[in-house]
Amino acid sequence: MDGIGPYLLRRGIQTILTIFLIIILNFFIINFAPGDPVRVIAGEFAFSNPEYVENLRKRWGLDKPITERLIIYLTNLMKGDMGFSFRYMQKVSQIIGERILATLLLTFTSLILSFILGVSLGVYSARRHGKTIDISLSFIMLLLYSMPVFWLGILLMLFFSVHLKLFPIAGMFSSRVSYTGFMLVLDVLWHMFLPVLTLTLANLPIYYKITKASVLEQSNEDYVRTFKAYGLRRDKVFKKYILRNAILPPVTIFGLQLGFVLSGAALVEIIYGWPGMGRLLLDAAFYRDYPLLMGLYLVTAVSVALANFLTDITYMFLDPRVKLT
Amino acid sequence: MRTFGNRILSKVKSPALVQFWRIYSRDKLGMLGLLILSGITLLSLLAPYLPLKDPFAIVYRRFLPPSFEHPLGTDHLGRDVFSRVIWGSRTSLVIGFIAAGISALIGTTLGSIAGYYGGLIDDILTRIIDIFLMIPAFFLILFIIAVYGSNIIYVMIVIGLLTWPSNARIMRAQVLSIREREFVQAAILMGVSNIKVLIKHIIPNAIHPVIANSILQAAGAIIIEAGISYLGLGDPNAVSWGRIIYEGQSYITSYWWISFFPGVAIAITVLSLYLVGETLSKIFNPKSMALGG
Numbered sequence A: 001m002d003g004i005g006p007y008l009l010r011r012g013i014q015t016i017l018t019i020f021l022i023i024i025l026n027f028f029i030i031n032f033a034p035g036d037p038v039r040v041i042a043g044e045f046a047f048s049n050p051e052y053v054e055n056l057r058k059r060w061g062l063d064k065p066i067t068e069r070l071i072i073y074l075t076n077l078m079k080g081d082m083g084f085s086f087r088y089m090q091k092v093s094q095i096i097g098e099r100i101l102a103t104l105l106l107t108f109t110s111l112i113l114s115f116i117l118g119v120s121l122g123v124y125s126a127r128r129h130g131k132t133i134d135i136s137l138s139f140i141m142l143l144l145y146s147m148p149v150f151w152l153g154i155l156l157m158l159f160f161s162v163h164l165k166l167f168p169i170a171g172m173f174s175s176r177v178s179y180t181g182f183m184l185v186l187d188v189l190w191h192m193f194l195p196v197l198t199l200t201l202a203n204l205p206i207y208y209k210i211t212k213a214s215v216l217e218q219s220n221e222d223y224v225r226t227f228k229a230y231g232l233r234r235d236k237v238f239k240k241y242i243l244r245n246a247i248l249p250p251v252t253i254f255g256l257q258l259g260f261v262l263s264g265a266a267l268v269e270i271i272y273g274w275p276g277m278g279r280l281l282l283d284a285a286f287y288r289d290y291p292l293l294m295g296l297y298l299v300t301a302v303s304v305a306l307a308n309f310l311t312d313i314t315y316m317f318l319d320p321r322v323k324l325t
Numbered sequence B: 001m002r003t004f005g006n007r008i009l010s011k012v013k014s015p016a017l018v019q020f021w022r023i024y025s026r027d028k029l030g031m032l033g034l035l036i037l038s039g040i041t042l043l044s045l046l047a048p049y050l051p052l053k054d055p056f057a058i059v060y061r062r063f064l065p066p067s068f069e070h071p072l073g074t075d076h077l078g079r080d081v082f083s084r085v086i087w088g089s090r091t092s093l094v095i096g097f098i099a100a101g102i103s104a105l106i107g108t109t110l111g112s113i114a115g116y117y118g119g120l121i122d123d124i125l126t127r128i129i130d131i132f133l134m135i136p137a138f139f140l141i142l143f144i145i146a147v148y149g150s151n152i153i154y155v156m157i158v159i160g161l162l163t164w165p166s167n168a169r170i171m172r173a174q175v176l177s178i179r180e181r182e183f184v185q186a187a188i189l190m191g192v193s194n195i196k197v198l199i200k201h202i203i204p205n206a207i208h209p210v211i212a213n214s215i216l217q218a219a220g221a222i223i224i225e226a227g228i229s230y231l232g233l234g235d236p237n238a239v240s241w242g243r244i245i246y247e248g249q250s251y252i253t254s255y256w257w258i259s260f261f262p263g264v265a266i267a268i269t270v271l272s273l274y275l276v277g278e279t280l281s282k283i284f285n286p287k288s289m290a291l292g293g
Helices: A004-031 A037-042 A050-059 A066-078 A092-127 A132-146 A149-163 A181-219 A222-229 A234-246 A248-258 A266-271 A277-286 A290-318 B002-011 B015-024 B028-049 B081-117 B119-133 B137-148 B152-178 B182-189 B194-206 B208-230 B241-251 B257-284
Strands: none
Touching: A004 A066, A004 A290, A004 B119, A004 B137, A037 A050, A092 A132, A092 A181, A092 A234, A092 A248, A092 A266, A092 A277, A092 A290, A132 A181, A132 B257, A149 A181, A149 A266, A149 B208, A149 B241, A149 B257, A181 A234, A181 A248, A181 A266, A222 A234, A234 A248, A248 A290, A266 A277, A266 B137, A277 A290, A277 B137, A290 B137, B002 B015, B015 B028, B015 B257, B028 B081, B028 B257, B081 B119, B081 B152, B081 B194, B081 B208, B081 B241, B081 B257, B119 B152, B137 B152, B137 B208, B152 B194, B152 B208, B182 B194, B194 B208, B208 B241, B208 B257, B241 B257
């Protein structure tokens, strides 16, 4: 395996280059936007008090030429400073930092659940290919795949929270009581049930479909027929050989989805009032809070780039056939 | 549907199309998808001529439940939900197909250039494709719409601009293999210009998987638009399914029908596109060779 070092280096450089391009893109989208952020901050004073507007412009550095602002932006980013939110009057990095864990809690839980469930159901279906249970499962997955995730979320909330009153409608904690310790954990689990269910159901069909197709494809390979001809037990061939090869495609999907742990749950978070990054994004979009918008987009884009890099490395160890190109 | 298709094809004298239809019409799920999709398309095309109530008219009583007069009830302003859902199909279908069209156009062009010319051009284009694949599309679209204002044209263009890389990848792989075939090599040796070889000989023989992928992408675009409209960031001047859900969600606990039915419409449309797209990609898959390449 002499290619690992250079391979890692090349992929690393590529990742950094991607992140750099995303930052530049980010900066220009905002800067060519119509509308004047200073007028938004100034509110009603914008028309009555031009001096105040000029002061604001100076204070936020918006009077400098675009190239200078780009350089300031880049140097600040290097220091970990993503700017200051007009609306929250707080550092962007601080606001995002407060929300990021709530989002990760939702997305990681549902990502792992949908991987395990989707792969198991896919394997189950493939081993009963063509039977009623396989056809019904495929049909359900097709339906889940076709539904928009936010609509599924609304339906689940309507049924479980409004109709059956089993789960809370919104939020992450119960508002009237302040639990500690184990009760707090239970409280959060109770609140995250529906959002996690929605996300899991939405992601399930991809894993199901890929796993099923991949198990079926492997089962038709020559090596499987040879093993069977040699009299190896079906179960043993399945566990030792088919599954090992068939698991690679769903792992790839898992890696791809890992990149979307920050952005993938936005709609579901908004429906369930989850205090994560989704709501923040929507508010930032509505109030044109540019530094916050840029920060959010940057953080998500960087997470995608990093996840891709990690997936490539993992894959290299999982599948010895991967060519280091 | 099958005989109807056969009748049309008997007038068009194209053996390739006839053969394609023979294979496609054997697939039951594919036919179901095509049937639903044709139905929806027909409804959306004919919407102005159908005896529908005015989707914008605020003339009925508010929150009427589904009845014979209003099959899907009325909304918070007293508009007929049924006619809004039918009119909404126009917005959703247009967004789906135009976004997918833009994506197919860019993907095909760049993918075939990368595959045909190879070398440095290929390297650069492949890197660009890799970078585009890393952009979280939904976030960026939200971002752009928030900054530049909401307009149905922006939504379509941005979705198209962000989703072309998968088409480019497919096209590149196709062109790489077709470039080596004898008829292409012969054309090159005969001195036919590069652009002519690409447009006349390679692209027509390579584009089929891109068509299948584009239909799946149309479904994706419809879902993205619905999500944006659901957040209230859609074009306020267009009736779209996502927008109807957005408007109805504040009343959903008592008047569920407003948000429920547009969601059903999205699911059915996406399902039909998915069934057609999957059937096409099964047929056009270079591995299966169902159409002889």
